[in-house]
Each structure stands twice: as C-alpha cells, then as structure tokens.
Amino acid sequence: NENFTLALADEAATLAFGGKLxxxxxxxxxxxxxxxxGAGKTTLVRGLLRALGHAGKVKSPTYTLVEPYTVSRLNLYHFDLYRFVDPEEWDAAGFRDYFNPESLCLVEWPEKAQELLPAPDIDIRLQPEGEGRRVIAxxxxxxxKQCLTKLNL
Ligand code: ADP
Ligand code: MG
Known part of the structure; x- marks a missing residue:
C-alpha cells in the first residue's frame, strides 16, 4: 500500500498514525x-515525535519556521512555513543544509517555499471528514515507496 487513505476519527487516531509513521x-x-x-499536521508530527521517544513539548514553529529535534539518534526537522515570505532567508538561515541524507524533514505549508524546497519523498494530506479527519498519503x-509499503496500519 504505497498510496493510501485512512479515516482518523479523533485526535488520538492522528497521534497513533504519526506513531505508525x-x-x-x-x-x-x-x-x-x-x-x-487546524487540519492536524502538527498533531501528526507530535505523535511521530512521541513514538520516537521525545518526552517534551511539540509546538508549532510558527515564528521560528523550524524546530530541530534529536530523537532515537535521528535528526528531525519540523518546518512550519506558513509565515515564510523572504526567499533570501532560506539560505541565510541555513535551511538548505537541513535537507540532507542524515535528517528527516517534515514540512507544513510547503507551498509557501515551493521553489526552494527539495521535492518530497512522501506527500501527506489531511482534510476534515465529519468530526474527524481523513489522511491521504x-x-x-x-x-x-519503501517507507509507505512497510506501514502496518
Ligand atoms: P495544523 O498543524 O494542521 O494547523 P493542529 O495539529 O495544530 O493543526 O491541530 C488542530 C486541531 O485538530 C487540534 O485541536 C487537534 O486536537 C485536532 N485534531 C487532530 N486530529 C484530529 C482528528 N483526527 N479528529 C478530530 N480532531 C483532530
Ligand atoms: Mg501546524
């Protein structure tokens, strides 16, 4: 199942899905x-980080644009580009270097920096469905593909 969709009934389901990832x-x-x-993007990242053993808070890097984590010997970068406006900030802030073979990057609002971001290996979409959400990956x-094929939902 390299492409799939799944209903997420409540916040716990989104956290659990992050954990599976x-x-x-x-x-x-x-x-x-x-x-x-409000779609649940940060909630998903929170579930993922918790499953990797991160015990602290996971807040949206709305103003800092990126929050770095080191968990399970993995460098993880959580971007929220909602407020990203200045392309010159991209290299100045060293964001380019965050996308490397040793790090895992999760990017909220990639549309805001489309011309600067490397292409994604995986696209995950969250949308409202009833009281819950639907995820489409x-x-x-x-x-x-290798990652999603291993997913055990
Ligand atoms: P985003 O990062 O996409 O802006 P957040 O992760 O901050 O959104 O979450 C928005 C809200 O949606 C939170 O209050 C969270 O509890 C709620 N939420 C997350 N997943 C679900 C779900 N599957 N069903 C209902 N509410 C959810
Ligand atoms: Mg968010």
Whole structure:
C-alpha cells in the first residue's frame, strides 16, 4: 500500500498514525504535510515525535519556521512555513543544509517555499471528514515507496 487513505476519527487516531509513521521513516526522507490550518499536521508530527521517544513539548514553529529535534539518534526537522515570505532567508538561515541524507524533514505549508524546497519523498494530506479527519498519503520516490509499503496500519 504505497498510496493510501485512512479515516482518523479523533485526535488520538492522528497521534497513533504519526506513531505508525515513526516505525517506517528513514533518514533522508522528506515529507510534505498538506492541509488547512487546524487540519492536524502538527498533531501528526507530535505523535511521530512521541513514538520516537521525545518526552517534551511539540509546538508549532510558527515564528521560528523550524524546530530541530534529536530523537532515537535521528535528526528531525519540523518546518512550519506558513509565515515564510523572504526567499533570501532560506539560505541565510541555513535551511538548505537541513535537507540532507542524515535528517528527516517534515514540512507544513510547503507551498509557501515551493521553489526552494527539495521535492518530497512522501506527500501527506489531511482534510476534515465529519468530526474527524481523513489522511491521504502518496509516495513520489523509491525511498518514499519503501517507507509507505512497510506501514502496518
Ligand atoms: P495544523 O498543524 O494542521 O494547523 P493542529 O495539529 O495544530 O493543526 O491541530 C488542530 C486541531 O485538530 C487540534 O485541536 C487537534 O486536537 C485536532 N485534531 C487532530 N486530529 C484530529 C482528528 N483526527 N479528529 C478530530 N480532531 C483532530
Ligand atoms: Mg501546524
């Protein structure tokens, strides 16, 4: 199941799905998270980080644009580009270097920096469905496909 969709009935389901992702993602994977404000993108990242053993808070890097984590010997970068406006900031802030074979990048609002971001291995979309959400995932590269194929939902 390299492309799939799944209903997420409540917040716990989104956290659990993030946890499942944590089991299969490998360093060097670049994930775009799509969906409106409140869709559950940060919740998914929180579930993923918790499953990797992160005990602290996971807050939206709305103003800092990126929050770095080191968990399970993995460098993880959580981007929220909602407020990203200045392309010159991209290299100045060193963001380019965050996308490397040793790090796992999760990017909220990739649309805001489309011309600067490397292509995603996996696209994950969250949308409202009833009281809950629907997640739609698709892989664009071989490594992305390998990850999603291993998912045990
Ligand atoms: P985003 O990062 O996409 O803006 P957040 O992750 O901050 O969104 O979450 C928005 C809200 O949606 C939170 O209050 C969270 O509890 C809620 N939420 C997350 N997943 C679900 C779900 N599957 N069903 C219902 N509510 C959810
Ligand atoms: Mg968010």
């Amino acid at each position: 944590a089991e299969v993602l490998t360093p060097g994977t670049n994930i775009y998270l799509h969906g409106d404000l 698709s892989a664009n590269t071989d490594s992305g």
